Amino acid sequence: MTQNLQQKIKPQLTLLLLAVSFFTRIPVRLPAEISAEQLNQSSRYFAVVGLMVGILCSLIYAASVEYLPKEIAVLIAMAASLLVTGAFHEDGWADVWDGFGGGWSIEQKLNIMKDSRLGTYGAAALFIILFLKYQSLMAFASPLIALILANTLSRVVATSLIYDMSYVSLDATSKVKPLAQHLSNTSLMALFATGLIVSLWFLPLGECILLFVILFIFRALLAFWFNKQLSGYTGDCLGAAQQSSEIVIYLTLLVFGYGDVMLSTSSGVIS
Template identity: 35%
Template sequence: MTAQPTNKPHQWLNMIKKFEQDIRIVMAFMTRIPVPYPLDTEGRPTSRNLAEAAWSFPLIGILVGFVSATVLVIGFYLSLPLYVCALLAIVSSILVTGALHEDGLADVADGFGGSHDPERKLEIMKDSRVGSYGVLALAISVLMRTLLLGSLLSLAQLSPLGADNYQWAILIQIFAIYISAHMIGRGLAPLMMSHLPLAKKSGMAATAAKPKLRSSYGSLLLTLFFLFLFLPPLSVLIVLVSNVLMILFLSWLTMRQIGGYTGDVLGTAVQLCEIVTYLALLSYIA
């Protein structure tokens, strides 16, 4: 009998193709980086959707974090004021993402603070206009991130005179912290999508659909892998515990307020995780 040919190389190629398509789908949705939307073998838009690609969310966080962390370090070596460096890094991340998550935070603040009725809250969140709660939430977010990043940079500036190696070590640590802060919120967001109900049947979150558990937990495992790659084990534990608690609190709050999640809630989670990561690690390092 002749041996049957195996399709393993073909299967691997298909898997790699799906991974590449998923990353391009998420990049096209979560950033303003111009990437062509993936096509299938017949030249039509791929049938894969954002929910199937949710496992790759943390990779986009790494990309956004890397770009803006580079701006942060360049500003530091140009001897710009620390808080100017921090603000420039934040502005660069906003430009890369098109203020996607800031918009979500503002909408959630307006909706949760603007009414007692869940349906009315959802109407307010859908409104493109920004109210006083939204403006305050955005101002507090930008201010908090600027102050926390500036405080982290001050650790490098306070290095002993002439100790270039020490300063470089601190800057590399800050670089890793910044990337981790952008990654973890995006890595945990698919868990909210899998485990919470949709608050409404229309909108971005409904269009994206709910990811399967293998996709959301794949995102979590990828996040854990890179956290242990970027940070010491104790720092990973501190970051993980603080952010899981924050996600649990936000999940509880959004269930009470609107009975489920929306795309704006996910954007809020990304923003809050970034702030919580800086707070947790700054309190630990300092």
């Protein structure tokens, strides 16, 4: 019985570690060979990786704010996120704005997005997103729960785009590809289940439903934008989706009234 359980858990653990290895700088040990199917299946754990990042940033903030001003503690938490992810999503956000802002044809946009240099559109967009993130986190009496929710749910939104959008190949030799190019029904359900469990843990049911409706609408807008610009998505688009969704979540929580009070970690009500 125990052996059968281990045989079932081990492949899933490999998929989780694979997701961690791609989206963070955390060193993990993986099998010598990873199949394309495993790459696709690991997408079910992208939200779990977001949960891990959110918890880590929250812990670092909680430790920092005990000894430092809140402004500095927030910056340290943001820096921790950049370090642990290698600014992976922020890079995609900047590349998307450089490409969409500087290119006319799809080919031009994709070529600009491949370029490792940062342009004016990308630099401006990067400044805006980081400043918005900082100001939003500062508006919370305590950003601990907001960090966990936003890091988790934003990856649900971004990853779900793989399910019903076409991947746009940059070129035959490009190495800039998303980890997964296919999202199965099982992986999609696992992804949503992770986001739902985390949301219900921290938010009342009504606010949880409203937040999901807002994110569903925002996801539709992102899909429309990417399809209009590229007729599909790239890995950079997923990074941009994650970053923008994170901001939408912070702003939504502030609209809900959590800006002047702390979120309860147990009952999901204002304490």
